[in-house]
Amino acid sequence: MFQLENLLRENIKKLVPYSSARDDFKGEANVFLDANENSLGSPLTKWYNRYPDPLQWKVKEALSKIKGVAPQNIFIGNGSDECIDILYRAFCDPRKDNVIINPPTYGMYEVSAHINDVEVRRASLTKDFQLNLENIEGLIDEHTKIIWICSPNNPTANSMNRADIEIVLNNFDGLVVVDEAYINFSRQRSLIQELSEYPNLVVLQTLSKAWGMAGLRLGMAFASVDIIEIYNKVKPPYNISQATQELVLRALEETGQVNEMIKALVSMRADLEKNLQSLSIVEEVYPSDANFLLVKVSDANKIYNYLLNAGIVVRNRSKVELCEGCLRITVGTEKENKELITTLRKF
Numbered sequence: 001m002f003q004l005e006n007l008l009r010e011n012i013k014k015l016v017p018y019s020s021a022r023d024d025f026k027g028e029a030n031v032f033l034d035a036n037e038n039s040l041g042s043p044l045t046k047w048y049n050r051y052p053d054p055l056q057w058k059v060k061e062a063l064s065k066i067k068g069v070a071p072q073n074i075f076i077g078n079g080s081d082e083c084i085d086i087l088y089r090a091f092c093d094p095r096k097d098n099v100i101i102n103p104p105t106y107g108m109y110e111v112s113a114h115i116n117d118v119e120v121r122r123a124s125l126t127k128d129f130q131l132n133l134e135n136i137e138g139l140i141d142e143h144t145k146i147i148w149i150c151s152p153n154n155p156t157a158n159s160m161n162r163a164d165i166e167i168v169l170n171n172f173d174g175l176v177v178v179d180e181a182y183i184n185f186s187r188q189r190s191l192i193q194e195l196s197e198y199p200n201l202v203v204l205q206t207l208s209k210a211w212g213m214a215g216l217r218l219g220m221a222f223a224s225v226d227i228i229e230i231y232n233k234v235k236p237p238y239n240i241s242q243a244t245q246e247l248v249l250r251a252l253e254e255t256g257q258v259n260e261m262i263k264a265l266v267s268m269r270a271d272l273e274k275n276l277q278s279l280s281i282v283e284e285v286y287p288s289d290a291n292f293l294l295v296k297v298s299d300a301n302k303i304y305n306y307l308l309n310a311g312i313v314v315r316n317r318s319k320v321e322l323c324e325g326c327l328r329i330t331v332g333t334e335k336e337n338k339e340l341i342t343t344l345r346k347f
């Protein structure tokens with residue numbers, strides 16, 4: 001049976017969280033002498049001398065309307081990276097607990113584990129880039145706290161079969177984190193509507209990809225109220241700056257524009273796929289549910305360097321297991337995609 005309390009580290013169970021000045025004070029006031037801010041102002045806009053809302057309620061309310069998830073079920077991190085790291089710090093005892101990843105996949109699950117001195121167990125994807133349920137099951141023991149699933153997966157670009165994800169959710173008593181960084185480009189439905197069904201589910205999303213705001217650093221975790229409370233207890237008090245909160249609030253009003261960009265990128269992805277397939281150096285373009293393509297080419301290292309020389313940088317994934325000979329190519333603008341294809345044609 002899944003019991004959050006049993007998964008938590010002892011130090012986190014006992015933790016008395018930092019109480020900021022703005023946490024302590026509730027009510028109406030117009031003189032704020034509680035937080036040692038600079039009362040005279042700042043060189044910038046008047047607001048920036050004040051600490052931001054530690055729980056980002058306005059942003060969460062706006063996200064709630066877009067995502068159909070209550071604000072209390074949302075955690076906002078300084079990028080998905082922070083949403084990932086906090087789970088290790090809250091749930092994984094260094095040198096005792098372990099997590100399972102499904103490589104090839106996003107690198108941060110492993111880097112963050114190493115930083116936190118937590119063992120990583122690997123259940124490689126099958127040849128068709130799907131979860132290997134048998135291998136996952138074989139790796140689980142009483143110290144397994146988290147299974148990381150990336151869907152659509154980076155760098156393979158495909159979505160995991162939903163039925164497989166559900167099998168993991170139904171049979172594993174630890175946390176199942178589904179990273180949906182690319183969900184807006186996918187044919188698959190998000191899992192965020194299933195939070196009430198699965199108390200062990202954490203869904204990660206980000207504003208870095210479809211929303212086009214990688215520079216602002218805003219990642220989201222959607223989960224049960226109990227899990228979100230742990231996130232809030234462990235996070236740095238003011239992890240999202242006032243500037244980010246204000247800019248994101250403005251951007252979240254532009255769902256129409258973002259949906260247009262998503263539509264355009266998905267259609268450009270199809271064109272790019274077709275054009276790549278017409279090149280003799282391209283052996284395979286894997287199906288993509290993301291804003292990039294995994295492309296098997298005749299000589300990945302040579303082509304990678306050739307493109308670099310031409311001023312075009314792609315990601316060389318040829319040393320990654322199951323991605324031998326592959327480049328990962330982000331969908332660019334029409335002009336950039338055309339330049340890529342003409343350059344490759346001359347190789």
Ligand SMILES: *Cc1c(COP(=O)(O)O)cnc(C)c1O
Pocket residue numbers: 078079080081082106150153154179181205206207208209214217218219
């Ligand atoms: C790009 C990406 C992210 C986004 O990370 P941020 O820290 O939010 O920018 C998360 N997960 C995966 C799999 C990604 O590829």
